[in-house]
Amino acid sequence: MDEDIERAADLLREADTAVALTGAGVSTASGIPDFRSDGGIWDRYDPNDFHIQRFRSDPDGFWRDRAALVAEVYDGPEPNAAHEALAALEDAGALDRIVTQNVDGVHADAGSEEVIEIHGNGGRVACRDCGDRFDADPHHAAVRPGDVDGAPQCPRCDGLLKPDVVLFGERLPAHGLSEARSLARAADCFLVAGSSLTVEPVASLPELAVDTGADLVVVNLDETHVADRAAVDIRADVTEALPALRRAVLDG
Numbered sequence: 015m016d017e018d019i020e021r022a023a024d025l026l027r028e029a030d031t032a033v034a035l036t037g038a039g040v041s042t043a044s045g046i047p048d049f050r051s052d053g054g055i056w057d058r059y060d061p062n063d064f065h066i067q068r069f070r071s072d073p074d075g076f077w078r079d080r081a082a083l084v085a086e087v088y089d090g091p092e093p094n095a096a097h098e099a100l101a102a103l104e105d106a107g108a109l110d111r112i113v114t115q116n117v118d119g120v121h122a123d124a125g126s127e128e129v130i131e132i133h134g135n136g137g138r139v140a141c142r143d144c145g146d147r148f149d150a151d152p153h154h155a156a157v158r159p160g161d162v163d164g165a166p167q168c169p170r171c172d173g174l175l176k177p178d179v180v181l182f183g184e185r186l187p188a189h190g191l192s193e194a195r196s197l198a199r200a201a202d203c204f205l206v207a208g209s210s211l212t213v214e215p216v217a218s219l220p221e222l223a224v225d226t227g228a229d230l231v232v233v234n235l236d237e238t239h240v241a242d243r244a245a246v247d248i249r250a251d252v253t254e255a256l257p258a259l260r261r262a263v264l265d266g
């Protein structure tokens with residue numbers, strides 16, 4: 015792996031614009047289970063209960079089910095070595111932006127400033143009526159099994175609040191997606207970290223980046239569909255490979 019890390023570090027150092035795309039593999043070391051893996055969240059909860067149609071037709075039931083899921087999944091997650099390495103790379107000027115599929119907000123907790131949360135942020139709620147967004151606390155704090163008997167209301171207009179995340183059946187917000195595509199086109203180095211690249215349209219960003227001139231670096235435990243297009247393909251745990259990459263970039 016050392017040679018691959020050195021090569022990836024060279025690409026990051028040489029890039030004028032470096033962009034990272036992160037997925038569930040970056041969050042699992044913070045205790046957040048991978049939703050889509052075998053035995054993951056969607057094996058134990060019914061995805062149909064978290065579909066936009068369910069939210070529309072039965073918001074109270076939706077919020078009760080979500081309370082159970084949130085209580086199980088998000089038990090005060092803390093940044094891990096992968097989050098910290100990416101934040102340090104940004105701080106050192108070696109990484110310009112992070113596009114993340116994760117909705118846990120932990121990149122910001124680690125100190126990353128330029129983060130596009132393309133699937134939203136589960137720590138926020140958005141009002142369906144007035145459009146305002148709020149930190150989910152105190153709503154989040156109240157959202158525990160037994161505490162919740164219905165959907166929370168907007169403190170400003172009493173409208174219906176929805177988690178500020180992309181639900182099943184919803185499109186990605188156009189603004190975030192077009193920004194992510196622009197970044198992929200602009201990137202000289204595009205780093206995929208902890209994403210199996212199975213969920214579109216995000217899964218196509220690395221190929222877009224390569225097609226428009228970027229060197230692709232992939233750090234993921236399992237093989238991805240872009241392995242043969244990667245300049246460097248590192249099959250390793252992100253909590254080991256990203257700190258090694260940080261050391262190689264900063265000390266090299």
Ligand SMILES: [Zn+2]
Nearest residue numbers: 141144168171
């Ligand atoms: Zn409102």
